[in-house]
Amino acid sequence: MPNSNAKLHSNxxxxxxxxxxELVSRSLQSAQHCLENQxxxxxxxxxxxxxxxxxxxxxxxxxxxxxxxxxxxEELDSLARIQDLFNCYEQALELYPNDEVICNSMGxxxxxxxFRDEAAGYFHKAVKLNPDFADARENxxxxxxxxxxxxxxxxxxxxxRNLTYLRAIESAVRSxxxxxxxxxxxxxxxxxxxxxxxASFVYACELSKTMYxxxxxxxxxxxxxxxxxxxxxxxxxIEIPKHIPERVSLVVTETVDAGLFGEGIVESLIHAWxxxxxxxxxxxxxxxAGDYGRVIPASxxxxxxxxxxxxxxxxxxxxxxxxxxxxxxxSVQFFSPTYAATGSEETVEPYTTEKLSRIPGGYRxxxxxxxxxxxxxxxxxxxxxxAARKPWKLSLPVTEGGILDAVVVWFVLQLDEEHSLSTSPSxxxxxxxxxxxxxxxxxxxxxxxxxxxxxxxxxxxxxKIQKISSLPSECGMDVSDRDDTLSLGNExxxxxxxxxxxxxxxxxxxxxxxxxxxxxxxxxxDTAYHECFKAxxxxxxxxxxxxxxxxxxxxxxxxxxxxxxxxxxxxxLGVDPDALYILDVSEGxxxxxxxxxxxxxxxxxxxxxxxxxxxxxxxxxxxxxxxxETLEFWLSHLEEESVVLQRPKSDKLWSIIxxxxxxxxxxxxxxxxxxxxxxxxxLHSGGKxxxxxxxxxxxxxxxxxxxxxxxxxxxxxxxxxxxxxxINQFKVPVRVYLDLSTLPCVxxxxxxxxxxxxxxxxxxxxxxxxxxxxxCKSGRVTAIPFWYHIHLDEEHSLDTSDESSHWKQAAxxxxxxxxxxxxxxxxxxxxxxxxxISITVKR
Numbered sequence: 001m002p003n004s005n006a007k008l009h010s011n012x013x014x015x016x017x018x019x020x021x022e023l024v025s026r027s028l029q030s031a032q033h034c035l036e037n038q039x040x041x042x043x044x045x046x047x048x049x050x051x052x053x054x055x056x057x058x059x060x061x062x063x064x065x066x067x068x069x070x071x072x073x074e075e076l077d078s079l080a081r082i083q084d085l086f087n088c089y090e091q092a093l094e095l096y097p098n099d100e101v102i103c104n105s106m107g108x109x110x111x112x113x114x115f116r117d118e119a120a121g122y123f124h125k126a127v128k129l130n131p132d133f134a135d136a137r138e139n140x141x142x143x144x145x146x147x148x149x150x151x152x153x154x155x156x157x158x159x160x161r162n163l164t165y166l167r168a169i170e171s172a173v174r175s176x177x178x179x180x181x182x183x184x185x186x187x188x189x190x191x192x193x194x195x196x197x198x199a200s201f202v203y204a205c206e207l208s209k210t211m212y213x214x215x216x217x218x219x220x221x222x223x224x225x226x227x228x229x230x231x232x233x234x235x236x237x238i239e240i241p242k243h244i245p246e247r248v249s250l251v252v253t254e255t256v257d258a259g260l261f262g263e264g265i266v267e268s269l270i271h272a273w274x275x276x277x278x279x280x281x282x283x284x285x286x287x288x289a290g291d292y293g294r295v296i297p298a299s300x301x302x303x304x305x306x307x308x309x310x311x312x313x314x315x316x317x318x319x320x321x322x323x324x325x326x327x328x329x330x331s332v333q334f335f336s337p338t339y340a341a342t343g344s345e346e347t348v349e350p351y352t353t354e355k356l357s358r359i360p361g362g363y364r365x366x367x368x369x370x371x372x373x374x375x376x377x378x379x380x381x382x383x384x385x386x387a388a389r390k391p392w393k394l395s396l397p398v399t400e401g402g403i404l405d406a407v408v409v410w411f412v413l414q415l416d417e418e419h420s421l422s423t424s425p426s427x428x429x430x431x432x433x434x435x436x437x438x439x440x441x442x443x444x445x446x447x448x449x450x451x452x453x454x455x456x457x458x459x460x461x462x463x464k465i466q467k468i469s470s471l472p473s474e475c476g477m478d479v480s481d482r483d484d485t486l487s488l489g490n491e492x493x494x495x496x497x498x499x500x501x502x503x504x505x506x507x508x509x510x511x512x513x514x515x516x517x518x519x520x521x522x523x524x525x526d527t528a529y530h531e532c533f534k535a536x537x538x539x540x541x542x543x544x545x546x547x548x549x550x551x552x553x554x555x556x557x558x559x560x561x562x563x564x565x566x567x568x569x570x571x572x573l574g575v576d577p578d579a580l581y582i583l584d585v586s587e588g589x590x591x592x593x594x595x596x597x598x599x600x601x602x603x604x605x606x607x608x609x610x611x612x613x614x615x616x617x618x619x620x621x622x623x624x625x626x627x628x629e630t631l632e633f634w635l636s637h638l639e640e641e642s643v644v645l646q647r648p649k650s651d652k653l654w655s656i657i658x659x660x661x662x663x664x665x666x667x668x669x670x671x672x673x674x675x676x677x678x679x680x681x682x683l684h685s686g687g688k689x690x691x692x693x694x695x696x697x698x699x700x701x702x703x704x705x706x707x708x709x710x711x712x713x714x715x716x717x718x719x720x721x722x723x724x725x726x727i728n729q730f731k732v733p734v735r736v737y738l739d740l741s742t743l744p745c746v747x748x749x750x751x752x753x754x755x756x757x758x759x760x761x762x763x764x765x766x767x768x769x770x771x772x773x774x775x776c777k778s779g780r781v782t783a784i785p786f787w788y789h790i791h792l793d794e795e796h797s798l799d800t801s802d803e804s805s806h807w808k809q810a811a812x813x814x815x816x817x818x819x820x821x822x823x824x825x826x827x828x829x830x831x832x833x834x835x836x837i838s839i840t841v842k843r
Contacts, residue, residue: 020053020054023049023053024050024053024054024057027046027047027049027050027053028046028050028061030042030043030046031043031046031047031050031064031068034046035064035068038071040068040071040072040075041072041075043068043072044068044069044072044088047061047064047065047068048091048095051065051095052095058095058096062096062099065092065095066099066101066102069088069089069092069102069105070105072088073085073088073089073105073109076088077109077112082113085109089102089105089106089109093106098129099129100125100126100127100129100130100133100136101126101133103122103123103125103126103129103136104122104123104126104133104135104136104139106122107119107120107121107122107123107126107136107139108139110122111139111143116143116146117146117147117208117209117210119139119143120140120143120144120146120147120210121147121209121210123136123139123140123143124140124144124147124210124730126139126140127140134833134834135834138833138834138836140732141732141733141734141836144730144731144732145732147210147730148210148211148214148727148730150709151430152186152187152727153708153709153710153711153712153727153731154430154708154709155254155430156187156189156712156717156718156723156724156727157430157708157709157712157713157717158429158430158717159716159717159719160428161421161429161430162189162717162718162719163719164415164419164420164421165190165193165252165254165296165415165419166193166196166197166719167418167419168296168297168415168416168418168419169190169193169194169197169250169252169296170193170196170197171416171418171419172197172250172289172294172296172416173194173197173198173199173250174197174198175289176249176288176289176290176291177199177249177250177289177290177294178198178199178200178201178249178290179199179200179201179202179203179246179247179248179249179250179290180194180199180201180202180203180248180249180250180251180252181203181204181205181235181238181244181248181250181251181252181272181276181277182194182202182203182204182205182251182252182253183205183235183251183252183253183255183268183272184205184206184207184235184253184254184255184263184268185204185205185206185211185215185230186206186211186215186254187211187214187215187218187723187726187727188204188215188218188219188228188230189218189718189721189723190204190252190253190254191203191204191215191219191224191228191252192218192219192222192224192228192721193252193719194250194252195224195227195228199250201229201248202227202228202229203228203229203231203243203244203248204228204229204230204231205230205231205232205233205234205235205238206230206231206232206233207232207233207234209232210730212230212232214726214727214730215230216230217726218721218722218723218726218727221722221725221726222721222722229244231243231244235268235271235272235276236267236268236271238275238276239275240275240276244276247276247277247278247293248276248277248278248293249277249278249289249290249291249292249293249294250293250294250295250296251269251272251276251277251293251294251295251296252295252296253265253268253269253295253296253297254297255268256297256300256411256413257353257434258351258353258409258410258423258431258432258433258434259349259350259351259353259409259434259462259463260300260302260375260411260434260463261458261461261462261463262349262461262462262463264461265377266375266383266386266387266458266461267461269295269377269383270380270383270384272295273293273380273383274380277293277294277295278291278292278293279292279293280292280293280294280378280379280380281293281294294378295377295378296415296416297377297413297414297415298376298377298378298414298415298416298417299374299375299376299377299378299414300374300375300377300411300412300413300414301371301373301374301411301412301414302371302372302373302374302375302409302410302411302463303369303370303371303372303409303410303411303412303424304369304370304372304394304396304407304408304409304410304465305365305366305367305368305369305370305396305407305408306365306366306367306396306398306404306406306407306408306446306452307356307363307364307365307366307405307406307407307408308363308364308366308402308403308404308405309356309359309361309362309363309364309405309406310361310405311354311359311360311361311363312354312359312363312405312406312435312437313403313405313437314521314522314525315336315352315437315518315519315521315522316335316336316338316339316405316406316437316439316518316521317334317437317439317444317521318334318521318524318525319525320525320527323524323527323530323591323595324527324530324531324533324534324595325534325595325598326530326591326594326595326598326620326624327620327623327624328524328620328623329623330511330623331511331512331619331620331622331623332511332512332513332514332616332619332620333440333511333512333513333514334514334515334516334521334524334616335439335440335513335514335515335516336352336437336439336515336516336517336518336521337349337515337517337518338350338351338352338436338437338439339437339439339440339515349462350436350462350463350464350465350466351409351434351435351436351462351463351465352434352435352437352518353432353433353434353435354408354432354433354435355425355432355433356408356425356433357425357426358739358742358743358744359739359742360739360741360742360803361803363408363425364400364402365399365400366398366399366400366401366402366404366446366452367396367397367398367399367452368396368397368399369424370394370396372394372409372456372463372465373456373463386458387458387459389457389458390457391455391456391457391464391466392455392456392457393453393454393455393456394453394454394455394456394465395451395452395453395454395471396451396452396454397449397450397451398446398447398448398449398450398451398452398470399448400448401445401446401447401448401450402445402446403444403445403446404438404441404444404445404446404452404468404470405437405438405444406435406436406437406438407435407436407438407452407454407465407468408425408433408434408435408436409433409434409435409436409463409465410422410423410424410425410431410433410434411423412424434463436465436466436468438468441469441470443470444470446470447472447473449473450470450471450472450473451470451471451473452468452469452470452471453467453468453469453470453471454466454467454468454469455467512615512616512619514589514612514613514615514616515612516588516589516613517588519588519664519806520588520589522664522806523588523589523590523664523806524589524591525806526804526805526806527804528798528802528804528805529798529805529806530591530592530595532792532796532797532798533592533595533658533690533792533796534595534599535795535796536690536792536793536795536796537582537592537595537596537599537656537690538599539793539795539796540655540656540686540687540688540793541580541596541599541600541602541655541656542600543686544580544655544686544687545578545580545600545601578601579601579602579603580600580601580602580603580655580656581602581603581605581648581652581653581654581655582596582602582603582604582605582654582655582656582657582658583605583607583634583648583654583656583657583658584596584604584605584606584607584658585607585634585644585645585657585658585659585660585675586607586658586659586660587660587663587669588608589608589613589616590606590608590658591617591620592658593605593606593617593631594617594620594621594624594626594631596656597621597626597630597631598624602630602655603629603630603632603648604630604631604632605631605632605633605634605648606631606632606633606634607633607634607635607644608633609635614633617631618631645657645675645678645679645682646682647682652684653682653683653684653687654679654682654683654684654687655683655684655686655687655688656687656688656689656690657679657682657683657687657688657689657690658689658690659672659675659676659679659689659690659691659759660672661691661694661757661759661788661790662694662788662790662800662807664737664806664807664808665736665737665808665810666736666737666738666786666787666800666807666808666809666810667734667736667810667835667836667837668694668757668835668836668837669835670834670835671834671835672757672759672835673757673759673762673765673835676689676759676760676762677762679759680759680760680762688760688793689759689760690792691759691790691791691792692758692759692760692791692792692793693756693757693758693759693760693761693764693791694756694757694759694788694789694790694791695753695755695756695757695788695789695791696753696754696755696756696757696786696787696788696830696837697751697752697753697754697786697787697788697789697801698751698752698754698784698785698786698787698812698828698839699747699748699749699750699751699752699773699784699785700747700748700749700773700775700781700783700784700820700826701743701745701746701747701748701781701782701783701784701785701811702745702746702748702779702780702781702782702783702817703743703744703745703746703782703783703811704744704782705743705744705745706735706743706745706782706783706811706813707782707783707813707817709735710731710732710735710813711724711728711731711813712724712727712728733812733813733815733838734810734811734812734813734837735783735810735811735813736808736810737808737810738785738808738809738810738811739808739809740785740787740801740809741803743785743811745783745785746777746779747776747777748775748776748777748778748779748781748820749773749774749775749776749777749826750774750776752771752773752828753771754769754771754786754828754830754837754839755769755830755832755837757832765832766832767831767832767833768829768830768831768832769830770827770828770829770830770842771827771828771830772825772826772827772828773825773826773827773828774823774824774825775820775821775822775823775824775825775826776822777822778820778821778822779819779820780817780818780819780820781814781817781818781820781826781841782813782814782817783811783812783813783814784811784812784814784828784839784841785809785810785811786809786810786811786812786837786839787799787800787801787807787809787810788800788807812837812838812839814841818841826841826842827841827842828840828841828842829841829842
C-alpha cells in the first residue's frame with residue numbers, strides 16, 4: 001500500500017509538472033504574440049507568469065523581458081499611470097535584483113519625474129553592479145551632486161576648519177560635556193571628533209539616506225560603530241527615550257550655509273533646547289559642564305558690505321536697451337529669482353552664492369564691512385525671537401564711488417570662547433559668500449558720502465536683505481539744514497523714505513515683470529551671442545530668398561523695422577506665402593525668434609514654455625512693431641509636447657532649426673546628436689541647423705584647487721580619520737560651472753582641438769579620437785579643462801571660454817596626477833558617448 005501511495009504522489013507530481021510546462025509554453029507563445037501586436041502590457045503579464053512558474057528561464061528570456069518592461073513602462077508613463085509603472089519595476093527587480101539595466105532604467109524614470117535623490121540611488125546601484133556600464137555611469141555622474149553635495153569634498157579637505165572644530169569639541173568634552181548629539185552628521189566626522197575626545201555617549205542624526213549609509217560605513221571603518229549611535233532621522237523627529245535615552249550636554253552641528261540660517265540651524269536648535277539638551281548654564285554659577293547644555297557653535301556674527309561686481313551684475317540685471325536690433329527698452333522688466341523672493345509667499349532662497357576671491361573680473365568694495373547682526377545659539381529666547389523680530393533698517397556709508405551691484409554677506413562662527421571660523425572673502429576658506437543682488441533701481445551709481453540703505457529680517461529660515469537702495473549725500477544735508485533738532489533715527493527714516501522715492505522703479509503694474517534664471521539674464525546680456533546668430537541667420541535667409549530687398553531685411557542692423565513691416569505685408573490679408581520657417585528649440589528664455597523676425601518674411605516659432613516668458617516675448621514683439629503672425633509658440637501647436645521636432649505644416653519644412661548644444665554648466669546637452677539627426681530630416685533644401693558643428697578644445701593644467709574640490713585627499717586633511725575611500729565613491733570625473741579666467745591653475749600645454757561634433761554632416765563625426773599634446777611647462781597634470789567653439793557656419797562662431805560668454809567651462813579631473821617635463825608628449829583618448837565626453841591620458 002505505501003508503494004502504491006508513493007506511485008500515486010509521483011504521478012501527481014508528474015502531472016503538475018506537465019501542466020506547469022504546458023502553461024509556461026502557452027504563456028511564452030502568448031507573450032510573443034502580444035509583442036508582435038505591440039500589446040506590451042499583456043505581454044509583460046505573461047512574462048511575469050512565466051518567470052514565477054519557471055525561474056530556470058530567467059537567463060533565457062532576460063533580454064526579451066527587459067524590452068517588454070521598458071516598452072510597457074513608456075506606455076504607462078505616457079498615460080500618467082505612475083504607480084503602476086513603479087509597481088512593474090519593483091516586480092522586475094524582485095525577479096532580477098542584480099540587473100544593472102533595469103536599475104538604470106528605473107533611475108531614468110525617477111529622474112524624469114523629479115525624484116532626483118531616488119534616481120541617483122538606482123544609478124549608483126547600477127554602477128556598483130557593473131562599473132563598465134556607460135549609460136548608468138554617465139547618468140550617475142549627472143546626478144551625483146544631489147546624492148552627495150560637492151561641498152562635502154571641499155570641507156573635508158579644509159584641514160583648518162576640521163582642526164578648529166576638533167579643538168573646540170575636545171575642549172568641551174574635557175571640561176565635562178560627556179554626552180554629545182551631532183545634528184546633520186554628514187560623513188560623521190564631528191561625531192568621531194567627540195568620541196576621540198573621550199565623550200561617553202555619542203549620537204548622530206542624518207536625514208539623507210545616502211549620507212546616513214555613508215556615515216555608517218565611515219564610522220565602522222574607524223572602529224567606532226559600537227560607540228556612536230547613528231539615527232536616520234531629522235533632529236526634529238528625535239524623541240527621548242525612544243531614540244536617545246536622555247538629554248545630552250553638548251550639541252555639535254554645522255548645519256549652516258553661506259547665509260548662515262539656510263540649512264535650518266535656528267529651527268533645529270530651538271527644538272534641541274526644548275527637547276534634547278540639558279538646561280543652559282545659569283549665569284554666575286560655577287557648575288560642572290556635564291550638568292548643563294551647550295552648543296557648538298556658540299554664536300555667530302554676520303557681516304555685510306556693498307560691492308561693485310560686473311559678473312554679478314550681468315547675471316541679475318539686463319544691462320542694455322537693445323539686443324541685436326531688438327528693442328528691450330521699457331517694454332518689460334526682467335528680474336532674477338532673488339528679487340522675486342522679496343515679496344513672494346513661497347519659500348525661495350533670497351540670495352545666490354559666490355566665492356568672491358575667484359569671481360571673474362573681481363569686485364570692488366563700495367563700503368566698509370558692517371556688522372549686520374549677532375546670534376547666540378546658546379540662548380533659546382534669542383533663537384525664538386529671531387523669526388518674530390520685525391525687519392530692521394541698516395545703513396552703510398559709501399566709502400568709494402561706483403555701481404551698486406550687490407550686498408555681500410559672510411559670518412564669523414564662534415565655536416567657543418577660543419575657537420572661531422570666518423567665511424570672509426578675504427580669508428582662505430572653503431566657504432562661499434551670500435550675495436544679495438541689487439535690482440529694481442532707476443540709478444545704480446553711488447558716490448563717496450552716499451548711504452546704502454536696506455531692510456534686514458530673518459524669515460522662513462533665511463536671512464533676508466531687501467529693499468536695497470542708495471541715499472545721495474545731499475539728502476542728509478537737506479534734512480539736517482531744515483531741522484537741526486531731528487534725531488538721528490528720524491533723519492534716517494526720512495532719508496530712507498526719500499531714497500525710496502528717488503531710486504525705486506515704478507511698480508504701478510503698467511510694465512510687465514518677467515522673472516528669469518540668472519543664466520538666462522546672462523544670456524540676454526551676451527551681445528556677441530545674439531549678433532553672431534543674427535549674422536548667420538541673415539546669411540541663410542538671404543541665400544534661400546535672394547529676391548527680397550536687402551535694405552528691408554535689417555541684415556546689418558541699420559534697417560528700419562517699419563520698412564520691414566511694409567515689405568512683409570503681413571496684416572489681415574495673411575502671412576507672406578513665401579515666408580520661411582524658423583524653429584528655436586533652445587532651452588529657457590530666448591529672443592532669437594524675434595531677431596529672426598526682423599530679418600525678412602519669416603514665421604518664427606519659439607519653444608519657451610512658461611506663460612510669463614511667452615507674455616514677455618509678446619510684449620517685446622509688439623514693442624518692435626511685429627505683426628502677431630510673425631512670432632508663434634511652437635508647443636501650443638503640438639498634440640504631443642514630447643515630440644518637439646516635427647514639420648511646421650504638412651506641406652512645409654524648416655529653413656533654420658536652432659538647437660541648444662551646450663549647457664550653461666559647460667557640458668554637452670543630452671541627446672543633442674539624436675535631435676540633430678531628426679532635424680536634418682525636417683530641413684528643406686538649403687536649410688541649416690544652428691550650430692552646424694562644434695569643436696571641443698582642451699588643455700592640460702596643474703590645479704590643486706580642482707583636486708580638493710573633486711575628492712578627499714587621503715587622511716591628512718581629515719586628521720587621521722578614514723573617510724576618503726567612502727565619500728570618494730561619489731566623486732565625479734568632471735567638474736562643471738568653472739571659470740577658467742579665475743581658476744587657480746598652471747597651464748602645462750597649449751589648447752588643443754579634442755573633438756568635432758558635426759550636426760549637419762554626421763559622417764565627419766567619430767565616437768573616439770586620440771590627440772597628441774606637447775608639454776610646454778614642467779609640473780603635474782591634474783586636470784583637463786575643456787570648452788567649445790560653436791560654429792553657426794564657417795564664418796560665424798562663438799567661443800564658450802570668452803569672459804563675456806554666458807557659458808561656463810568644465811574640466812576632467814584625473815584620478816592620479818601625472819608628472820611631466822617640458823617636451824614630453826601625452827596622448828589623450830577622447831570618447832564621445834550619448835552627449836558625454838570622457839578624456840583619459842595615455843603615456
